[in-house]
Amino acid sequence: MSQNGTMIKVDHVSKSYRRDSIEIPVLRDISIDVPAGEFLALMGPSGSGKTTLLNLIAGIDRPNAGKVVVNGTEIDSLGESDLARWRARHVGFIFQFYNLLPVLTAFENVELPLLLTGLSRKEKREHVESALNLVGLGDRIHHYPKQLSGGQEQRVAIARAIVTDPTILVADEPTGDLDKISAGEIMDLLYRLNKEFKKTIVMVTHDPRAAEKAHKQMHLDKGELTT
Amino acid sequence: MFIIRLVLKNTLRHKLRTLLTILGVSIAVMSFGFMRTIVTAWSAGVESSGENRMITRQSVSFIFPLPYSCLQQLQQIPGVSEVSYANWFGGVYKDPADFKNFFPRIAIDPETYFSLYPEFIIPADQFAEFKKERNSCIVGAKLAREQGFKIGDLIPVDGDIYPGKWEFVVRGIYRGKDESTDETQLFFHWDYLNEQVKISQPGREGQVGWYVLSVHNAAEMPRVAKAVDERYKNSRSSTKTETEREFQQSFVSMSSAIISSLEAVSYIIIGIILLVLANTIVMAARERTKEYAVLKTLGFSAGHVVGLIGGESMLIACSGCVIGLAMTFPMAMGFAKAFPTFFPVFNVETITIILAVSVALFAGVVAALFPAARAVRMRIVDGLRSID
Ligand SMILES: Nc1ncnc2c1ncn2[C@@H]1O[C@H](COP(=O)(O)OP(=O)(O)O)[C@@H](O)[C@H]1O
Numbered sequence: 001m002s003q004n005g006t007m008i009k010v011d012h013v014s015k016s017y018r019r020d021s022i023e024i025p026v027l028r029d030i031s032i033d034v035p036a037g038e039f040l041a042l043m044g045p046s047g048s049g050k051t052t053l054l055n056l057i058a059g060i061d062r063p064n065a066g067k068v069v070v071n072g073t074e075i076d077s078l079g080e081s082d083l084a085r086w087r088a089r090h091v092g093f094i095f096q097f098y099n100l101l102p103v104l105t106a107f108e109n110v111e112l113p114l115l116l117t118g119l120s121r122k123e124k125r126e127h128v129e130s131a132l133n134l135v136g137l138g139d140r141i142h143h144y145p146k147q148l149s150g151g152q153e154q155r156v157a158i159a160r161a162i163v164t165d166p167t168i169l170v171a172d173e174p175t176g177d178l179d180k181i182s183a184g185e186i187m188d189l190l191y192r193l194n195k196e197f198k199k200t201i202v203m204v205t206h207d208p209r210a211a212e213k214a215h216k217q218m219h220l221d222k223g224e225l226t227t
Numbered sequence: 228m229f230i231i232r233l234v235l236k237n238t239l240r241h242k243l244r245t246l247l248t249i250l251g252v253s254i255a256v257m258s259f260g261f262m263r264t265i266v267t268a269w270s271a272g273v274e275s276s277g278e279n280r281m282i283t284r285q286s287v288s289f290i291f292p293l294p295y296s297c298l299q300q301l302q303q304i305p306g307v308s309e310v311s312y313a314n315w316f317g318g319v320y321k322d323p324a325d326f327k328n329f330f331p332r333i334a335i336d337p338e339t340y341f342s343l344y345p346e347f348i349i350p351a352d353q354f355a356e357f358k359k360e361r362n363s364c365i366v367g368a369k370l371a372r373e374q375g376f377k378i379g380d381l382i383p384v385d386g387d388i389y390p391g392k393w394e395f396v397v398r399g400i401y402r403g404k405d406e407s408t409d410e411t412q413l414f415f416h417w418d419y420l421n422e423q424v425k426i427s428q429p430g431r432e433g434q435v436g437w438y439v440l441s442v443h444n445a446a447e448m449p450r451v452a453k454a455v456d457e458r459y460k461n462s463r464s465s466t467k468t469e470t471e472r473e474f475q476q477s478f479v480s481m482s483s484a485i486i487s488s489l490e491a492v493s494y495i496i497i498g499i500i501l502l503v504l505a506n507t508i509v510m511a512a513r514e515r516t517k518e519y520a521v522l523k524t525l526g527f528s529a530g531h532v533v534g535l536i537g538g539e540s541m542l543i544a545c546s547g548c549v550i551g552l553a554m555t556f557p558m559a560m561g562f563a564k565a566f567p568t569f570f571p572v573f574n575v576e577t578i579t580i581i582l583a584v585s586v587a588l589f590a591g592v593v594a595a596l597f598p599a600a601r602a603v604r605m606r607i608v609d610g611l612r613s614i615d
Pocket residue numbers: 017018019026044045046047048049050051052053608609612
């Protein structure tokens with residue numbers, strides 16, 4: 001962990017996308033400090049740049065200006081394959097639409113990130129089972145995504161995100177596609193991961209009820225922070 | 228390991244589509260194999276021709292005879308080690324509309340012919356019997372099998388080039404030295420033919436269809452050819468001497484247009500295999516764009532993605548190839564059975580199998596090239612935003 005307990009530092013970051021030779025600015029000069037162990041909720045209207053900011057923090061996109069430092073690593077200075085290794089080691093991803101591979105069982109989906117590690121078969125099995133137990137799906141190990149409810153799918157996705165014990169968790173509208181009850185379960189789970197396992201979490205959400213679980217809320221509007 | 232498992236699962240995802248693609252590839256591979264088999268069968272006659280044999284025939288056409296008197300003169304030509312001779316008999320056996328009955332019938336000199344053609348293997352006792360009897364004949368094993376000829380059988384033939392009713396007694400059955408030897412011919416005594424012609428058509432005796440020369444050294448062939456043709460240049464029956472290979476080719480070339488078009492079609496089939504496969508792989512890869520993006524997000528490399536796409540392409544291509552080749556054999560067998568004497572040898576050659584496998588592997592690689600490159604170049608953020 002870096003000095004003064006900062007886990008994620010977004011430093012004067014700007015990002016624009018090019019569409020048909022027109023530059024569309026998405027983020028303008030954003031700076032955020034996320035201390036280790038924080039649970040941050042990013043809110044804002046659709047199209048305000050929340051996902052883009054999350055992607056920059058998670059190292060699947062690069063800023064046009066400024067830098068992103070996570071756990072002491074300036075990630076935009078890493079090459080493509082180093083960045084991929086870094087993501088595998090440090091970041092757990094939770095998506096709005098779960099993004100499980102439909103041809104793989106819950107077990108195999110959760111096992112995916114472990115395939116890039118040098119763990120033995122037995123160790124992998126133990127990790128996968130404890131992750132699935134943690135999200136309360138120990139009895140659904142061999143189910144395919146199609147055989148699970150949306151809430152259960154999202155819990156498999158969370159198990160996949162935490163199975164490698166990553167440094168940070170990023171979640172993009174994790175409850176956006178769920179009913180109230182399932183959404184509540186997912187939020188309780190993220191809350192637990194933050195409280196009990198001290199995971200630093202950055203979560204994008206529309207849902208004020210979900211954002212309540214976080215320590216801190218930030219609002220983005222038209223690519224600028226408003227709080 | 229994991230990649231292989233995921234490839235298998237992906238391939239079975241759209242079972243009908245995969246099945247149809249494999250079926251398409253296998254039918255194309257079968258057509259390819261079958262056409263190549265026809266092409267190789269066609270040229271088998273040329274390939275099996277003796278390395279050291281030459282044919283001397285009348286210079287204008289093969290249908291005009293040469294005098295028997297050339298025999299001794301040819302034996303004197305330097306470089307020539309042995310000389311034999313033969314006549315094309317033709318004739319009609321049973322129903323001529325049935326391809327099966329259209330086998331070569333050739334009058335030969337029993338004393339010399341088979342020593343020039345060691346690829347025809349005749350049991351010694353049968354050969355001795357054959358030589359003893361004037362109207363006896365020797366038939367190929369394949370012909371005997373197809374027609375049910377046995378030793379002692381009488382084969383009646385209606386003469387056309389040599390009119391009259393002819394009958395030959397089977398005294399021997401020859402076997403080919405290897406797969407490429409023609410086992411569909413019938414050989415009988417030239418003396419018998421000559422004798423009968425002398426009676427029925429006086430003046431036509433003493434005629435030879437062509438001479439077969441063997442030379443000590445294949446390198447001498449051009450010189451021998453020249454010497455022979457010079458010798459008869461100003462005679463009534465000028466000659467044309469060429470290697471047996473060239474002689475065979477002159478028959479084959481008559482149909483070479485057909486063969487060339489078959490070859491062209493077999494290349495078009497490669498294109499069809501490619502299109503069928505590429506269509507499926509491009510579609511599959513496009514549908515899975517988001518999954519590739521997720522895998523990349525989790526830290527999987529471009530190599531993994533290429534493995535997934537290439538693996539699926541190869542799996543389908545290879546399945547299609549195996550099934551296609553498995554269908555080629557019964558297809559070729561059925562064809563050979565339906566037209567037994569159409570081609571003397573009709574086998575699916577090893578080279579055909581190797582070619583078909585190479586074509587399938589090539590198609591597997593090429594079909595995956597474009598979608599794999601696309602998936603590798605795709606930026607994660609764009610992939611994640613794609614709708615599946
Ligand atoms: N990969 C991309 N290519 C082009 N434009 C993009 C891309 N990602 C986002 N954008 C644009 O950037 C803006 C912000 O998008 P996003 O970060 O997804 O917003 P939010 O998540 O807040 O809804 C939108 O106008 C969107 O069209």
